[in-house]
Amino acid sequence: MNHPAQRSNLPWLAAATAILVVVAWHCFTFGMMVLRAPSDNEQILAFVTMTLRTIGEGVLVQGGLAFLIAQWRGERCQEWAYQRPLVLMGVFAGGLLAWNVVVMLLYQVLFQLLGAALISSGIQSVMFVVGLALGVLAVWSSWRLALQICSKDRIAMPPPSGQRARAAGLAAWVQATATIVGVSLLLPLINAHDIYSPVNVLGSWIGALLAGALAFGGAWLGLPRNLPLVHLVRLLAAGALTFLCAYLLVAGVVVVAAILIFGGNIHVAEPVVIAIFAVLVLIPLLGMLGFQWLWTRVFYRKLRRAAAV
Numbered sequence: 001m002n003h004p005a006q007r008s009n010l011p012w013l014a015a016a017t018a019i020l021v022v023v024a025w026h027c028f029t030f031g032m033m034v035l036r037a038p039s040d041n042e043q044i045l046a047f048v049t050m051t052l053r054t055i056g057e058g059v060l061v062q063g064g065l066a067f068l069i070a071q072w073r074g075e076r077c078q079e080w081a082y083q084r085p086l087v088l089m090g091v092f093a094g095g096l097l098a099w100n101v102v103v104m105l106l107y108q109v110l111f112q113l114l115g116a117a118l119i120s121s122g123i124q125s126v127m128f129v130v131g132l133a134l135g136v137l138a139v140w141s142s143w144r145l146a147l148q149i150c151s152k153d154r155i156a157m158p159p160p161s162g163q164r165a166r167a168a169g170l171a172a173w174v175q176a177t178a179t180i181v182g183v184s185l186l187l188p189l190i191n192a193h194d195i196y197s198p199v200n201v202l203g204s205w206i207g208a209l210l211a212g213a214l215a216f217g218g219a220w221l222g223l224p225r226n227l228p229l230v231h232l233v234r235l236l237a238a239g240a241l242t243f244l245c246a247y248l249l250v251a252g253v254v255v256v257a258a259i260l261i262f263g264g265n266i267h268v269a270e271p272v273v274i275a276i277f278a279v280l281v282l283i284p285l286l287g288m289l290g291f292q293w294l295w296t297r298v299f300y301r302k303l304r305r306a307a308a309v
Contacts, residue, residue, distance in 0.1 A: 009160075010080065010088075011070040014143060017089045018066035021096045022058035026051055029104070053201050057180055060208075061132070062096075064173040065139045071166070072232050073147065075159065083153040088146050095142025103134055125185055132181065164220070164227040167235055171219035171292060174239035175246075176212030180204060182247075211288055215242065218292025224304045231303065238295035242288070245295075249287040 030051040074080050082088050110127075147154075183204040219238075297304070 010074060010082070010085065011067045011166075013085055013089055014070040014092060015063040015067040017093050018096060018139060019059050019063040021093050021100070022062050023055060025097065025100050026055045026058065049198060049201065056201075056205065057184060058135075060173075060177055060180055062135060062139060064170075064177055065136060066092075066143065067173075068170065068232065069140055069143050071170070071230055073143065075229050075232065078156070078159070079147060079154060080157045080159060081155040082150055083155060084150065088150045088153070091146040091149050092142050095145050096138060099134070099138035099142065103131070103138075128185055159229060161228060162226070163230050164223050164225060167223055167227055167230045168216050168219040170230060170232070170235055171239055171242075171296070172212035172216035174236065175215035175243060175288065175292070176208040178239075178243045179208040179211045183207070210285070211246075214285060214288040215239070215292045218242070218289045218294075219296050222293040222296030223300055227300075227303065231300070234299040234303075235296075238292070238299045241295045242291040245291045246284065246288040249291075250284040253284050 030047060033047050033051075107127075183200075187200060187204075219235075222238075
């Protein structure tokens with residue numbers, strides 16, 4: 001009879017635990033802000049928008065990081081199953097909560113020291129980068145602590161087979177997260193007063209989901225069919241180059257569109273302008289799909305050859 005732990009999937013459990021911690025923590029802090037804030041509907045609406053955006057970013061970043069780190073540890077140290085996975089997740093959640101308390105206290109100290117200077121766009125961008133680095137450290141250290149405490153519960157198991165869908169999903173997460181992080185980093189520098197407006201939030205998430213979907217398709221087409229392991233270093237390298245190439249292409253398309261639309265030297269009919277604009281929009285979309293397929297094939301070439309032998 002199979003042990004119940006053999007049916008557990010540690011990366012998915014880690015991601016679910018991190019997501020629950022993010023939601024619970026930000027709901028708690030939102031309640032504290034509302035209790036301390038004046039009964040102003042506009043201020044409460046601003047708190048709601050800020051909390052929803054923060055929760056969305058936390059779910060995407062923290063949940064994906066937990067999945068990524070658990071998958072990496074599983075492939076590196078053959079840690080695929082534990083006798084009491086719920087105890088492991090409880091320790092992991094406790095570590096994440098402890099880190100949240102530490103980060104909150106750190107922000108309070110910085111607010112006391114800097115005061116109104118924290119409102120400036122440059123400081124906000126720096127704080128976002130610092131917070132992102134602390135988030136990575138929190139997930140990695142909490143997961144490692146949980147594995148060490150529950151080391152006696154480890155069960156020796158072979159790795160799960162058929163990792164193509166998981167690798168493609170992680171490639172999609174890389175591009176979606178990079179898009180959300182890039183927008184969150186740049187918006188304070190562009191327009192510090194509207195970073196939490198519903199239009200900006202919705203637009204950034206639509207772009208992130210679209211980038212993730214295209215990356216999933218490109219990675220799925222470029223990966224070997226019978227992929228035994230995700231090989232996260234190869235996957236992240238392909239994702240980084242895809243992001244760089246795709247958004248350089250976007251920047252080039254924006255420049256060309258600006259020249260065509262605002263140059264004023266070329267007079268064309270309105271249908272032609274619409275057709276040109278549609279083509280310019282289509283190019284970066286196909287670029288994300290194509291670059292993901294290209295770099296995935298490049299970095300997984302040896303694995304593809306080995307599977308063909």
